[in-house]
Amino acid sequence: xxxxxxxxxxxxxxxxxxxxxxxxxxxxxxxxxxxxxxxxxxxxxxxxxxxxxxxxxxxxxxxxxxxxxxxxxxxxxxxxxxxxxxxxxxxxxxxxxxxxxxxxxxxxxxxxxxxxxxxxxxxxxxxxxxxxxxxxxxxxxxxxxxxxxxxxxxxxxxxxxxxxxxxxxxxxxxxxxxxxxxxxxxxxxxxxxxxxxxxxxxxxxxxxxxxxxxxxxxxxxxxxxxxxxxxxxxxxxxxxxxxxxxxxxxxxxxxxxxxxxxxxxxxxxxxxxxxxxxxxxxxxxxxxx
Numbered sequence: 044x045x046x047x048x049x050x051x052x053x054x055x056x057x058x059x060x061x062x063x064x065x066x067x068x069x070x071x072x073x074x075x076x077x078x079x080x081x082x083x084x085x086x087x088x089x090x091x092x093x094x095x096x097x098x099x100x101x102x103x104x105x106x107x108x109x110x111x112x113x114x115x116x117x118x119x120x121x122x123x124x125x126x127x128x129x130x131x132x133x134x135x136x137x138x139x140x141x142x143x144x145x146x147x148x149x150x151x152x153x154x155x156x157x158x159x160x161x162x163x164x165x166x167x168x169x170x171x172x173x174x175x176x177x178x179x180x181x182x183x184x185x186x187x188x189x190x191x192x193x194x195x196x197x198x199x200x201x202x203x204x205x206x207x208x209x210x211x212x213x214x215x216x217x218x219x220x221x222x223x224x225x226x227x228x229x230x231x232x233x234x235x236x237x238x239x240x241x242x243x244x245x246x247x248x249x250x251x252x253x254x255x256x257x258x259x260x261x262x263x264x265x266x267x268x269x270x271x272x273x274x275x276x277x278x279x280x281x282x283x284x285x286x287x288x289x290x291x292x293x294x295x296x297x298x299x300x301x302x303x304x305x306x307x308x309x310x311x312x313x314x315x316x317x318x319x320x321x322x323x324x325x326x327x328x329x330x331x332x
Contacts (some may be wrong), residue, residue, distance in 0.1 A: 065114030101232035112165030115218040
């Protein structure tokens, strides 16, 4: 058993805290000791194990090599797309520099990694965290700890103010890529109570949709409704074309409606009906002339 994180059920935690044998097994690496504790359980064969991939990093203020800003699926997607673009570009550039006749280098092979791939908008390698500016309120300061957020980059461009960065922040729905539940995120190296509260606020607090996102969605829906209302009525056009064709094909240009169309069989049937009616009205013993 080895790894960064282990989640135990309440029953196991309660047993570990009370078992006298476990209290003697406290020296050594925590992952190895946890394995020994579970194997010492009286019903160890009934313990269910599961493995899950998770995101794990140190708190942004920790200043360790594993420290960076609070990470969300939306930023991960942007990073992945940027990396793939860089890989393809660098592979094509390397292939051209090597030989014009040489085949293109597959992405990810013999392609030097750009320095920006290790860049963080929140943390700087080998140094403690410092906020973008010193006059941020609580909400702004937590937003500045989010990786890739505008608030974390206001120090890079003086034209972007803290109020404007807060206005253009992402809502929880967009940050979590439209998902309410998903994988596991582990924020490690939380050494202060304030760091824990910042983590909870960044990952669990906030609006699902920000006022700006709500306004943009409303404007988009209004534009789509207007576009649909301006589209020509195809069925109406077809009906008008059909009426124009009937008018052109009718004698003397007279409009012929469906209810007025009379076929040869209809005329024959009408003449036969009139003849039978005259015969019924003729006097007995004679025929109509």
